[in-house]
Amino acid sequence: MSEALISLRGVGKSFTRGSTSVTALRDIDLDVAQGQVYAVIGYSGAGKSTLVRLINGLEQPTSGAVLVEGKDLTSLSAKEIRQVRSRIGMVFQQFNLFGSRTVFANIAYPLQLAGWSKEQQQKRVAELLTFVGLTDKAWAYPEELSGGQKQRIGIARALATNPPILLADEATSALDPDTTQDVLRLLRRVNEELGVTIVVITHEMDVVRSLADHVAVLDDGRLVESGPVREILAQPKAATTRRFLDATLRTRPGDGELARLRETYDGVLVTVAVPDQHTIGGLLTDVVRDHDVSFEIVHGGYTTIKDESIGTFTIALQGDSTAVERAVEALSGAATVEVAA
Numbered sequence: 001m002s003e004a005l006i007s008l009r010g011v012g013k014s015f016t017r018g019s020t021s022v023t024a025l026r027d028i029d030l031d032v033a034q035g036q037v038y039a040v041i042g043y044s045g046a047g048k049s050t051l052v053r054l055i056n057g058l059e060q061p062t063s064g065a066v067l068v069e070g071k072d073l074t075s076l077s078a079k080e081i082r083q084v085r086s087r088i089g090m091v092f093q094q095f096n097l098f099g100s101r102t103v104f105a106n107i108a109y110p111l112q113l114a115g116w117s118k119e120q121q122q123k124r125v126a127e128l129l130t131f132v133g134l135t136d137k138a139w140a141y142p143e144e145l146s147g148g149q150k151q152r153i154g155i156a157r158a159l160a161t162n163p164p165i166l167l168a169d170e171a172t173s174a175l176d177p178d179t180t181q182d183v184l185r186l187l188r189r190v191n192e193e194l195g196v197t198i199v200v201i202t203h204e205m206d207v208v209r210s211l212a213d214h215v216a217v218l219d220d221g222r223l224v225e226s227g228p229v230r231e232i233l234a235q236p237k238a239a240t241t242r243r244f245l246d247a248t249l250r251t252r253p254g255d256g257e258l259a260r261l262r263e264t265y266d267g268v269l270v271t272v273a274v275p276d277q278h279t280i281g282g283l284l285t286d287v288v289r290d291h292d293v294s295f296e297i298v299h300g301g302y303t304t305i306k307d308e309s310i311g312t313f314t315i316a317l318q319g320d321s322t323a324v325e326r327a328v329e330a331l332s333g334a335a336t337v338e339v340a341a
């Protein structure tokens with residue numbers, strides 16, 4: 001049995017409509033370990049919703065296997081799939097609250113379905129309302145709440161029966177930037193304080209940056225890149241990932257910016273990603289001291305990822321070609337380095 005809480009093994013999914021077939025996912029391998037916040041990012045049509053429906057057992061893959069807590073969903077009965085689904089809390093973009101029920105009744109609903117007693121329900125709903133900071137809204141109706149408050153209630157309801165996994169499908173896409181940050185902070189607490197493993201589906205790199213520790217990038221049904229967020233942000237390999245980053249992080253020069261820098265500055269353009277705020281100065285000082293080169297910082301800055309920051313600086317490195325090569329080698333020993341072609 002794999003150690004991952006969720007595993008996709010060579011998963012493909014096609015839909016057939018009449019004589020045409022659409023392939024939504026191709027040969028996806030993905031492992032989400034217990035305790036992780038794993039983001040799946042992709043543009044519209046990349047296959048994100050299909051992936052969610054496969055993980056929560058609403059659809060079966062055309063090929064490959066989906067495992068949740070070691071159970072292969074492709075080999076389970078409908079009843080067994082329902083049991084697996086009860087281990088996954090769902091949070092939706094449009095909140096999906098019952099408008100005719102109070103906040104209390106919305107959160108109590110899954111408890112009622114699971115057969116909890118009235119007293120147990122009351123105790124659990126009170127705990128959840130405290131956790132999401134909305135004890136004063138127990139008797140309000142969803143229409144009386146702001147979008148952010150609705151999503152807090154959506155999260156409380158998803159957590160009601162203590163599922164070990166939370167699947168958040170574009171959970172902040174309907175919210176403004178400030179409210180988005182509040183909800184992302186709440187999701188982090190869900191992960192850190194309650195130990196819930198979270199899979200976040202999003203089209204926003206900012207969500208990945210503030211919340212996730214791992215990320216997979218989907219493009220046209222393919223998983224084009226995956227790994228720790230810090231590594232992918234520091235050195236994205238796939239063109240799709242770079243597009244996402246160029247749109248959100250101003251610290252990495254895009255192709256147009258690199259062309260402009262090349263016209264403006266002499267020397268070799270080198271982009272250096274450093275792991276924290278205290279590294280770049282010392283690193284560049286050492287390189288200039290040890291090698292016969294000079295430099296100018298021409299682009300870059302710091303970006304916050306969860307509570308840490310990484311710096312990405314583009315420098316124009318000047319000197320003879322051997323010295324520049326050695327300097328790049330020295331930088332590569334201490335940081336992630338990309339030399340512009």
Ligand SMILES: Nc1ncnc2c1ncn2[C@@H]1O[C@H](COP(=O)(O)OP(=O)(O)OP(=O)(O)O)[C@@H](O)[C@H]1O
Nearest residue numbers: 015022023024042043044045046047048049050051
């Ligand atoms: N039930 C279906 N029948 C036919 N085609 C489908 C079905 N569900 C999804 N698709 C197709 O599969 C591809 C991926 O769709 P999916 O909804 O998973 O993408 P997405 O990344 O979630 O996009 P969005 O962000 O726009 O929701 C699209 O080409 C879509 O048209």
